[in-house]
Amino acid sequence: MRKLPLAVALATLLLGSAVQANDHHDDKKDKTPQDKADATLVTPKTAESEGSVSVEGKRIDYKAVAGTLVLNGSGDKESEPQVSMFYTAYFKKAADAGKRPITFIYNGGPGSATVWLHMGAFGPKRVVTSDDSHTPAAPYGLVNNDYSLLDASDLVFIDAPGAGFSRLIANDEDKGKRDEQMKDRRKSIYGIDGDGHAFAHFITQFLSHYGRWNSPKYLFGESYGTTRSAVVANILESEDSVDLNGVVLLSQILSFDTSIDGPQFNPGVDTPYIVALPTFAATAFYHHRLPQQPAQLEPFLREVEQYATGDYAQALMAGSRLDAARKQAVAEKLHTYTGLPVDYLLRANLRVTGGMFEHELQNADGLTTGRLDSRFSGPSLDPMAKDSEYDPQSSAISSAYVAAFNDYVRKQLKFGQDMNYRLYADIDHWDFAHKAPGVEGEALQQSTNVMPDLATAMKTNPNLKVFLNGGYYDLATPYFAADYEMHHMPIPDSLQGNISYAWYPSGHMVYANTESLKMLHDNVARFIQSTDNIRH
Structure with a gap:
């Protein structure tokens, strides 16, 4: 079962020898496969390809980049690589990068890869699944996505640390110290605050790497990804001076006291x-x-x-x-x-x-x-x-998504040929403790609630627009719970007008229903076009 808001999906296989490296020796012993793997992780990688997609009858030519960015620590660990984060970016050809919106997209979990939004919602290719019944086994259909969001924005799909092709990095030559490094990575990153800082760090590094600081910027998170978006939005606004144009929330959970x-x-x-x-x-x-x-x-x-x-x-x-x-x-x-x-x-x-x-x-x-x-x-x-x-729904469609992406990423994106794509990070504990904005000392919430984070982001950037989307048939994060959260946000009444809503006759993965996918695409595209500050 995936994307549980109150529990973490468990492990896939360890990286082991999946990443190739050249053999070399030191004075004492051969490097182990894990040594070789970690050594290759500290170097960012990219694979470029080209393609086109027809979105509601309009052809869009794009460049795709599948790759990794390496994030270092902070403070006394600023020169120490800690995580290699995998992403797939789609850039519209012949577009002015300074004016072209860019949207950072991720699923939840926590610790989930972003295969679901990539292959089901907004990527240029979409896997075909049955609407409300079990999808038959392979071969699965992979079709042009008539509702890719590439008509409105460049897209960056991000895999959480430890999921997909993203990996935590521990590269000390001493095995004992390396084990301690990995333990420290897991403790510092696998939690609400560590995860939020990792994603915020990735986004600012991506903006620098691809020269997109002056582009209109959006976050799109699903499920626990909405929890993450509230935290990341506040970090970007309050710590990194990055004003976002908009935050799109799908199947929201901000306060875990509303979970059924x-x-x-x-x-x-x-x-x-x-x-x-x-x-x-x-x-x-x-x-x-x-x-x-x-x-x-x-x-x-x-x-x-x-x-x-x-x-x-x-x-x-x-x-x-x-x-x-x-x-x-x-x-x-x-x-x-x-x-x-x-x-x-x-x-x-x-x-x-x-x-x-x-x-x-x-x-x-x-x-x-x-x-x-x-x-x-x-x-x-x-x-x-x-x-x-x-969960019958998870059992009905997961195999199709996993098979389609593993085939697509290697054959069309030309990445990960000898790597293992992990659907979930190998997380044995997720730290749900969260220090809300304005809290002094070590006080932590007893039950996770990131409503103050999103509220702080909206108050420090009063032009920030938020678009909430949900499905009527979602029992994981019920739509009325999300509605309740938004109407109890600690913001002035004047900022309630910055929040808009859309509900769909679908479930948690609204896009699993084709009619709802079209509505979701059209609504999000309009939201971006109305908030990108280019036409206004």
């Missing part, structure tokens, strides 16, 4: 149940599990949103003071909105987690409902379990 993945472990915090209810309703609507099927989705969701923040929220806030008659009435109303049995809702104390809903909604038919995209269904692994045990 695990509120049962945080008793007394009822917000996740409230903000997830509209997505439960949308999912039950899609699968025709409602006692009375509404004619249209969106008017139905507006009704559910009002109930969620009204009577339902008040009932949950009452806690043990809620009388039996009112509890029964709420359970019956939830039944009309979710399709779940009244007795089940009562036994759940009116509080159903994402995993419980995914397991229960279609359990009578032996089906588990998708998490990342609840339009998907798959056979239940254990019909007697309390929670879902896998």
Whole structure:
């Protein structure tokens, strides 16, 4: 399962001897394969190619660069290479680099490669997957992406440290010291703040390397990538004096107190149940599990949103003071909105987690409902379990993305022939502790919340525009939770006008639905064109 907002995807294989190096000797011993690999990582690499893409009938010729940038540490480690970050950049030919927008794009995880947005959303090639069912095995279709974002901006897809072809670097000749270096790298980079600084460092180095400091600049993050974007935007604005034109957020999670993945472990915090209810309703609507099927989705969701923040929220806030008659009435109303049995809702104390809903909604038919995209269904692994045990959507499309990119990057981008492309970084611990802007000393948040970071970026750059996008069928990061976060941002009312919204009849990966991909492309292209300060 990928892109979990509260858990880290686990390991693929170690780099080992995947990167070739020339054999050489010192006075004592041969270099090991890991020595050779680390030695090659400290040198940036690039492979250039050319191509064209037709975007909604318009041909765009581009140069592609697949490569790495090496990031050094800071302070007393400023001359010490710490991470080699892999990227794929697409530059429109014959464009004025000083006026051409550039968008930095990344997935989440944390620790995920950016294969999903690259091959599913905005790259010049797109992998073909089934809309709401399991995609058959290889060969997979790779087609011209009619909705590549290259018509509006140059694009830079970035793999997180340790994922894709990105690697942490430890290159001391002494093995013991090298092991300590790697331990230090993991500790300093695999966390909210370390990851944010690594991406900000990559972006400023990229701007220098390719002469793009005066270009209109955008961030585009998905899932945990939205958490990252809030942190990176604040670092760029507050520490690097880089004013961004815009930040595009897809399937947002800024405050982890809104997540429906695990509120049962945080008793007394009822917000996740409230903000997830509209997505439960949308999912039950899609699968025709409602006692009375509404004619249209969106008017139905507006009704559910009002109930969620009204009577339902008040009932949950009452806690043990809620009388039996009112509890029964709420359970019956939830039944009309979710399709779940009244007795089940009562036994759940009116509080159903994402995993419980995914397991229960279609359990009578032996089906588990998708998490990342609840339009998907798959056979239940254990019909007697309390929670879902896998995500049918992730299982349905991941193989297609992995196979398509591994083929594309080597045959067309001419990079990574003898390297292992890691879907996820080998992370055994992700540090969710975060020091919010303005906090003095060592005080850290108890629950991750980067709303203050995005708010600070918006206040220090009052021209910064933010565009929030989400899918109605996303149970990983429910759309109404993102809406709730944005309307509780610690910013002046005057800056609320800098935030715009778009919702789609799709899931976490909005672009997995072709109709939604077209809408996403058109919306993001308009957002860039309205904020690039070139035509205005």
